[in-house]
Amino acid sequence: MIQFLVGFFTRIIKTIFFLEATRKFTFKNDNLGKLKHMQERFTNFRIIKDIFPFLWAKEEKVRSLFLISFSLILVSIFLNLSIPLILKEVVSTLSAPDRSMTYQLSLLLVTYGIIWTLSQTIQQIRQIIMVTPLEKSVRLFCAKLFDHLHSLPMKFHLDRKTGAITNALERAQNGFPNIFWGLFLFVIPPIIEIIFASIILSYYYDIIYGFILIFIATVFIIFTLYSTEWATHFQTLSNDQQSETNANIVDSLLNFASVKYFNNKSYENLKCESHLRKREELLVKSLSSMEFVRIGQSFIIGCGLVWLTYTAGKQTFLSVYNVSDFILINGYVLQFAAPLSFMGFIARDIRKSLNDFASIMEIYNTKSLIAHPNKSFVLAKQVDKIEFQNVSFGYESSRLVLKDVSFELHAGKTLAIVGPTGSGKSTISNLLFRFYNANAGTIFINNKDIQEVNIESLYNLLGIVPQDVTLFNTTIYENILYARPNALKEEVEEAIELAHLGSVLQRLPHHYDTVVGERGLKLSGGEKQRIAIARVLLKQPSLYIFDEATSSLDLSTEETIMNNITSIIKDSTSLIIAHRLSTVVNADEILVLNNGFVEERGTHTSLLKQQGFYASLWQTHEEAHKKPYAA
Ligand SMILES: Nc1ncnc2c1ncn2[C@@H]1O[C@H](COP(=O)(O)OP(=O)(O)OP(=O)(O)O)[C@@H](O)[C@H]1O
Numbered sequence: 001m002i003q004f005l006v007g008f009f010t011r012i013i014k015t016i017f018f019l020e021a022t023r024k025f026t027f028k029n030d031n032l033g034k035l036k037h038m039q040e041r042f043t044n045f046r047i048i049k050d051i052f053p054f055l056w057a058k059e060e061k062v063r064s065l066f067l068i069s070f071s072l073i074l075v076s077i078f079l080n081l082s083i084p085l086i087l088k089e090v091v092s093t094l095s096a097p098d099r100s101m102t103y104q105l106s107l108l109l110v111t112y113g114i115i116w117t118l119s120q121t122i123q124q125i126r127q128i129i130m131v132t133p134l135e136k137s138v139r140l141f142c143a144k145l146f147d148h149l150h151s152l153p154m155k156f157h158l159d160r161k162t163g164a165i166t167n168a169l170e171r172a173q174n175g176f177p178n179i180f181w182g183l184f185l186f187v188i189p190p191i192i193e194i195i196f197a198s199i200i201l202s203y204y205y206d207i208i209y210g211f212i213l214i215f216i217a218t219v220f221i222i223f224t225l226y227s228t229e230w231a232t233h234f235q236t237l238s239n240d241q242q243s244e245t246n247a248n249i250v251d252s253l254l255n256f257a258s259v260k261y262f263n264n265k266s267y268e269n270l271k272c273e274s275h276l277r278k279r280e281e282l283l284v285k286s287l288s289s290m291e292f293v294r295i296g297q298s299f300i301i302g303c304g305l306v307w308l309t310y311t312a313g314k315q316t317f318l319s320v321y322n323v324s325d326f327i328l329i330n331g332y333v334l335q336f337a338a339p340l341s342f343m344g345f346i347a348r349d350i351r352k353s354l355n356d357f358a359s360i361m362e363i364y365n366t367k368s369l370i371a372h373p374n375k376s377f378v379l380a381k382q383v384d385k386i387e388f389q390n391v392s393f394g395y396e397s398s399r400l401v402l403k404d405v406s407f408e409l410h411a412g413k414t415l416a417i418v419g420p421t422g423s424g425k426s427t428i429s430n431l432l433f434r435f436y437n438a439n440a441g442t443i444f445i446n447n448k449d450i451q452e453v454n455i456e457s458l459y460n461l462l463g464i465v466p467q468d469v470t471l472f473n474t475t476i477y478e479n480i481l482y483a484r485p486n487a488l489k490e491e492v493e494e495a496i497e498l499a500h501l502g503s504v505l506q507r508l509p510h511h512y513d514t515v516v517g518e519r520g521l522k523l524s525g526g527e528k529q530r531i532a533i534a535r536v537l538l539k540q541p542s543l544y545i546f547d548e549a550t551s552s553l554d555l556s557t558e559e560t561i562m563n564n565i566t567s568i569i570k571d572s573t574s575l576i577i578a579h580r581l582s583t584v585v586n587a588d589e590i591l592v593l594n595n596g597f598v599e600e601r602g603t604h605t606s607l608l609k610q611q612g613f614y615a616s617l618w619q620t621h622e623e624a625h626k627k628p629y630a631a
């Protein structure tokens with residue numbers, strides 16, 4: 001037997017050392033350093049502190065519901081503590097039967113039953129009440145997080161894989177209630193109960209009983225804290241791997257067409273399998289380390305149980321105490337064995353949830369690009385002037401994409417930006433939308449620095465047909481209506497006509513109720529562009545931005561649409577970015593960008609006269625196309 005026990009414990013210790021060694025190894029080698037770094041920075045305390053305001057929210061009676069639950073928790077603690085005391089009285093009355101005590105005994109027995117039932121019922125009721133404010137807090141938090149995600153800089157979204165964010169969000173949704181449910185119902189109440197029970201035992205019997213109870217609880221808590229921290233390292237690694245795995249799966253599925261174009265299904269399968277394998281290995285380590293923690297917890301509780309019952313049993317045997325006292329002491333011990341062991345289980349769950357929460361809190365604490373989106377200057381509804389003053393900008397610090405760019409665009413005028421691919425044309429519209437901040441120079445709108453204006457009032461002024469049109473996976477009608485959700489049906493239909501979309505819709509079986517597919521993939525490039533044009537026409541912004549708005553259209557459709565657009569925007573201010581120079585010949589000013597610099601500027605005729613870069617671009621264009629809009 002002894003040999004077996006020694007062998008068993010040696011095996012446990014060896015496995016713990018093995019797991020610890022692999023943990024160190026994996027930490028050195030893991031290539032998910034970024035997420036890890038984030039998680040380490042967020043201590044558990046900081047996470048609780050950050051999410052606490054959502055728990056203690058003034059909205060929707062969250063606070064009062066929590067207060068009711070806490071009061072019920074206190075009542076149930078009181079009831080739980082009184083059960084062994086009543087049982088002691090019952091046993092003591094029964095051990096010295098006395099006819100005159102019959103009434104008292106019946107009263108005690110009935111009270112014992114009532115208190116036990118009440119304690120159980122209140123435990124359930126407090127749970128029912130607690131779930132309401134807790135889920136309200138989860139909703140408030142998730143809504144705020146969603147809002148925050150939309151206000152994060154473009155770079156944040158481009159740097160992250162969608163799968164990883166949705167994965168973290170899902171874990172946060174489950175983690176939030178787990179943390180507080182466990183803490184409020186299964187961690188804090190047993191601790192309070194144990195403190196009171198030790199006071200009662202020390203007061204009525206000997207301080208040793210209170211000491212043993214507190215000592216065992218303390219050892220248990222310290223062990224749980226340290227061992228779960230050790231075990232959560234594996235869980236962190238496994239979480240990261242899980243995010244990475246999901247992100248890769250989502251990325252692969254989003255690119256399903258490319259996978260087919262290049263016949264790379266087996267390559268994708270191999271990649272996915274390798275991720276799944278890593279996930280499996282880490283998950284096994286994570287789960288087994290948690291089980292080792294559980295073994296340790298049971299061992300500590302077992303020791304406490306033996307120590308207390310042995311001490312109390314010996315004293316009873318020596319007639320220092322009578323049987324009813326033994327029942328009381330043993331009652332408290334047994335009463336806490338289950339909650340303590342459960343608390344260990346819950347503590348691991350809380351730790352796991354806190355760990356899950358770390359990456360979401362990093363996102364939540366990422367500063368938005370726009371410091372005070374709502375407090376700043378509110379722009380008037382009309383664009384008077386847009387001005388770029390010596391603007392330089394680079395997506396990365398190592399490379400400038402725009403270099404000392406200056407221009408002015410006055411109300412009612414059209415500015416065209418042309419230039420070779422990658423010269424920085426779309427970047428100008430990205431800066432206007434404040435997706436990024438310029439590194440040097442200033443952008444003014446109505447003579448106000450764009451950094452100081454209210455972002456919503458800025459968005460109200462701008463309307464864009466972007467170079468890459470993305471659509472919501474809903475109907476064509478709803479995609480167009482998105483520009484102005486309160487627009488009338490007739491207005492949407494008018495926008496459809498102007499964007500030359502009617503003929504396209506005729507061909508579709510469900511007309512404008514056709515669902516466009518994920519990111520609009522069920523439509524052709526030209527069809528998507530026409531929807532984008534209809535959308536911007538419906539919005540009727542004060543400044544129109546067309547970024548290669550007709551690049552996917554055939555020449556005759558382009559001509560018709562451009563005619564429509566020109567007549568609509570003739571009194572508006574517009575910025576036209578185009579490769580096809582024929583679309584910009586009528587602009588009031590043309591800015592020729594080359595490698596981030598403004599190479600030339602002027603009207604079409606003056607630029608041709610200069611015989612410079614624009615003239616050579618025009619010549620190439622002329623050779624390739626017929627000139628539908630020549631001045
Ligand atoms: N989010 C980004 N992060 C890093 N670099 C970027 C990013 N977006 C664009 N770039 C780089 O900035 C440069 C300018 O890009 P931009 O989209 O402004 O070019 P463009 O003139 O609109 O080209 P095109 O005519 O092909 O649309 C390019 O070299 C591009 O690779």
Ligand SMILES: [Mg+2]
Nearest residue numbers: 425426427467
């Ligand atoms: Mg572009």
